[in-house]
Amino acid sequence: MSAEGNYYVPDQSRLPIFASLGLFLTVYGAATKLNGGGWTIFMLGAVVMAVVLWSWFSTVISENIAGLNSNQLKKSYVWGMGWFIFSEVMFFAAFFGALFYIRNFALPWLSGEGDTSTTNAILWSGFEAQWPLMVTPDMAANGDAAKVVGPGQNMSITTAESIWSWLPLWNTIVLLTSSVTVHFAHTALKNNNKKGFNIWLGITVALGILFLVLQAEEYIHAYSVDLTLDSGVYGTTFFMLTGFHGAHVTLGTFMLLVMWLRSVLKGHFKHEDCFGFEAASWYWHFVDVVWVGLFIFVYILG
Amino acid sequence: MLKTTSRLVAWLSVPTLLLTSGHVLAEENGRSTVNMPQGVTSTSQDIYGLHMDIFWWCVGIGVVVFGVMFYSMIVHRKANGAKAANFHESTMLEIVWTVVPFLILILMAWPATKSLVKLYDTSESDVDIVITGYQWFWKYEYLDQGVSFFSRLSTPEEQIRNQAPKGDNYLLEVDEPLLIPTNKKVRFLVTSNDVIHSWWVPDLAVKRDAIPGYVNESWTYVNEPGTFRGVCAELCGKDHGFMPVVVKAVEEGEYNTWLADRRAQAEKEKELANKTFTFDELMVQGEQVYGKACAACHGANGEGGVGKAIAGSPIATGDLSGHLDIVINGSQVNPAMAAFRETLSEVDTAAVITYQRNAFGNSTGDAVQPIDILKFKQGN
Amino acid sequence: MAHGPAKGFTRWLYTTNHKDIGSMYLWFSFAMFLLGGVFALVIRAELFEPGLQIVEPGFFNQMTTMHGLVMVFGAVMPAFVGLANWMIPMMVGAPDMALPRMNNWSFWILPFAFAMMVATLFMEGGGPNFGWTFYAPLSTTYAPPSVTFFIFAVHIMGASSIMGSINIIATILNMRAPGMTLMKMPLFVWTWLITAYLLIAVMPVLAGVVTMMLMDIHFGTSFFDAAGGGDPVLFQHVFWFFGHPEVYIMILPAFGIVSAIIPTFARKPLFGYSSMVYATASIAFLSFIVWAHHMFTVGMPIAGELFFMYATMLIAVPTGVKVFNWVTTMFRGAMTFETPMLFSIAFVILFTIGGFSGLMLAIAPADFQYHDTYFVVAHFHYVLVPGAIFSITAGVYYWLPKWCGNMYNETMGKTQFWMAFIGLNLTFFPMHFVGLAGMQRRVPDYNQFFADFNMISSCGAFLFGAAQIMLLYNVISTIRGGKKATDEVWENPEGLEWTVASPAPYHTFSTPPAVK
Ligand code: HEA
Ligand code: HEA
């Protein structure tokens, strides 16, 4: 709590209302598309969003360069980014919670454990809980007539021929390394080593892209063995957790890429003035921590 | 100003009080219009007791809290020349009014825990009944007895639409009630075929959600014969308000005779499925089934509504297998058109399809037999 | 920095001023309140007597659903955010909200989100008809196609709430004037700080659960489908993990408002300030571990049932502390009964009654009888209408002279209070009776047994609605003119907001005030 008495309160701005419009068009378009319509509105919304975000960030950057941002204002950005990341954590928590519930409650109940063994006897006779779920309750009880057919193979460590042929391990290594390299970049910046900063940050971005490539590779493999979104609840949780994580890695990589371009092309960031980069790097660490959770709960204990 | 407003309040509250006080005392058919029924089982009476205990605890606390409040509002008003004191803290008080409510809560939690443990004990039942919720009726199946049937609202549409006077059991009556024996522990196995419903009979204090894909258990033990009425308590779509529950408890002897009758009837129905019907027989029965099961959506004259028109429908006048498919398996596009595989017998299905293909101006001349339905069902 | 507001309507579109944004939030919320109220009137009109007369059952369900959604997300939450926008910077001595542009963005998302939500009513197959709790699979496999639009509306509305709360947290933690320590903050600021944390913690979970629905509907996943190994009850767990804290989101700021008003009109400092802060924090903490009290009948194992019952009952303790502190604040004060005070006193009494019925619901075995009946409807309207709505109304009367510089018409205010008070009790008190006697919720029709009380409820609802029109009239005429208010407005009220002029200048505290 400091008060220099010159907190910068920006003037009127067109950005927010256009951002709202863009957001609206995007989701309205997405819903239209999902209900059988075309892509037009969605694309329009995406373009509006892109333009608005571009100019929003440019505005903030130029305000910062113009020296309008007091330390107090920068602290507001810090609080803002911090709690935004926390809200993301809670979003993932919902999906991890669902995984926990399904493995520890729903599947055992379906297979007749707990107080109501009749669930299994009356509705799903023959179903046995196992994880990863290869045989769905529907398959066990209805055989060929089943609508929900389990996957042909799972992605957990058990299926790897040798540990080194197991993609998720490589993904873990890549992502953990990238967390370290982004930290090196930060240290380099703190030491006024701009060149080191650019190199380390560049490596981080490359690692992020590598992760995404490997993840895509894994998805292709998964679909080839019928592990799909609709192959029962194993496919459901697998793809939703790794998928949302992948989306966040994509965003994180993009953020870091922008920071790298700003640094390389525009010479932005000084050792005491690098909030944009720091925010992106925190986001990157967050994405990394989520992966560790995934690695343990989806792949190793999977 | 205050005088005027209080006069206004008094003026407005007189008719209100008159209206309500009449009701606070009123009981219709031995049922209170303002309170929970005590019910007819030991669990329902436990729950009633809990309910009243906690109610009186709350009243007591309310009297104290509001008493102090009204006292201050009357005595410590500026208009009366009250001077404000300046105290604003007392650790002692804070501790007291943290601890005392806590102790009261423990007194409440103890009997509640006991009742709950009792409610959860579904072991050692004498009769097991599987209850399945459908949009918007119930299916009752006596486990291992070869007896099962559907139970639907029997209040006529005219009463609902205010075209006929409403009966006493308006919306609380069904075509076939669930029969249970007295002096037996009856276990209910509750599940659903589509969305979540909730099977509730206040007099038995049984309310259990019917979850598709899962079975929930509950139980009851009724001492005296009687009829108990309840409803579906969980929002389950359009006709959620129109799927009542009626339970009839009868002496064991009567129950057994009834069960034997139903079993014989079921046997007969199975035989009927092999019989060949004449076109006219099918049309007569088809009209009845249509009126009961389909007209709500497809219109009394096949003109359509929620469902598509049957008159001139490409499916009802086209290839028979398409017609069988949509009626037996339901629509792939619109879940409102449910699968009637289980809810209509082979005979009824054959009849209603025959009817749809030859009524409202449709005239395929097809007479579909129960055996065709059976074959179709086995085929997929 | 411009010194006054810009001219023309772009002032509102482009503004970054916390007062403008606060006003927009409040007007938006009032419009939504009327809309949600109109839906409620449709419900009450249909329930006026047994039989189907005005609407079809399918449409009735849409009305119930939209009423709940619009009131909760459109009326109550934005109203509190509006009050936060107006008051928090003034209360902590800040020049504005911490992130002014994002502030405007949070607001402007809302009209779009609600336009999309309400538009579903006109789509093929109708709007959401599965209740504001949208339990799967009624809201997934069996839902009308418009559910996709509903899901995305919830998404962006959630984004708005998250941004709004981030802003509030940053403002409170980063923008206080020197000397304004945490334990000197007005309780309204405290309750909002805690509410903002609740929002950040649970809005993403709501986003998560609607995302699961979206996937189940359009991409064949099996979260809520037992055939694939999922569970419809999973939906309820995730939903109520959001939903229960959500109900405290709708009451904690109300506690803050009432804690500001009662001391002013009792002319005595708030009793037990610090215990009020701790009680609020305890309520917030407990709100995360009680969610399954909405699910006592889904067939949880008995251990879960007991845990959630005990945890829920515990909430009565910190809430009781608050009630006792308010009562003790009044005790030996020198009370006057201006409109804000009337609403606050009614708040304390009626909220407590609603709390009592909440406690009854918390008793799991008894809830087997109460659940999904009008007894529950009575409970939550007692905590929401005389709770949230009355506190907001009290706050509006209390701060309106500060906002616009004019005194409202006291006679009309008091008349409105009594109309609302009577209307509300007529509407919602009989619901306890019909609920206990066995009337389930979310039905368009009922047995004659419940007819008389339903008729009283319906009449009360229209009376209550009329009172709201009077509020609208009173507010508009106050803005347009009236007796000038002094800077202090009331007799010795506490707080920084009373140290600035009435109406509050467009920019307050460009240099931070000194706090003793
Ligand atoms: C502002 C909103 C709000 C608030 C504050 C509360 C407060 C409480 N609620 Fe309520 N509740 C809702 C909004 C709210 N609720 C809604 C919207 C629903 C329905 C959702 C739906 O299904 O659509 C609901 C439903 C609901 C249920 C589920 C009912 C069912 O569906 O079967 C339960 C069950 O436990 C419950 C309990 C409680 C409790 C114990 C409190 C406690 O916090 C109350 C504590 C207060 C007091 C107890 C009074 C003051 C205390 C004292 C004077 C101290 C001494 C008292 C004693 C020791 C008794 N609520
Ligand atoms: C904060 C939340 C809030 C508020 C303020 C209200 C306010 C009211 N509610 Fe409630 N209600 C809910 C939250 C709320 N409600 C929720 C969450 C549900 C559960 C939904 C569900 O089951 O899914 C519910 C459900 C619910 C039901 C049960 C429906 C059912 O089970 O089928 C009923 C029935 O009477 C009801 C009635 C009312 C009434 C009469 C008001 C009154 O207080 C409203 C008063 C306001 C007005 C009457 C507006 C005045 C306007 C005019 C007079 C018209 C002027 C018009 C213009 C100028 C355009 N509500």
Ligand code: CUA
């Ligand atoms: Cu079935 Cu409600």
Ligand SMILES: [Cu+2]
């Ligand atoms: Cu709750």
